[in-house]
Amino acid sequence: MISREEALEVFKKYNKSESLLHHAYCVEATMREFAVKKGEDPEYWGIVGLLHDIDWEMYPEEHCKKAPELLAPYFDSDFIHSVCSHGWGICVDVEPVKEMEKILYTIDELTGLVYATALMRPEKMVGMSVKSVKKKWSSKGFAAGVNRDLILKGSELCGIELPELIQTTIDALTKVSDAIGL
């Protein structure tokens, strides 16, 4: 498989916006964190996370449908399946099967909520608790674009309770806070 550095080059070839890059870093970091917890390969999980939205900026109407073509020169069909499965029931019918895919599906939206929570706090990621994220979760007007139902569906799918999902995402984003502008 190509290196993380090369994977980042591929991402940047198709995505120029800083907010998309930050989102890619958030999902990458969270996937790495879960891989370590699960005794799996953080490099592989991380690169899936880094590239999951590869086709979003240039082909928003074909999200997760254009990705196979963009990724085929670098990755095998297993990797591509994992990337596309995060759009399950949203833009494609590629079902998350592997544990890694189920976690990706779940944390894609959750990283957005944790990120948005950090933006509201003067201390950003420092000292953020699960409770503070849960509070924002319950506030309907806050980060309204974050699909809470999808996160709950994912939580059930991967068998990880919401507090653990949130805590692991907090840990991950704290580690990369400089890179994601927090």
Ligand SMILES: [Fe+2]
């Ligand atoms: Fe996506």
Ligand SMILES: [Fe+2]
């Ligand atoms: Fe995403």
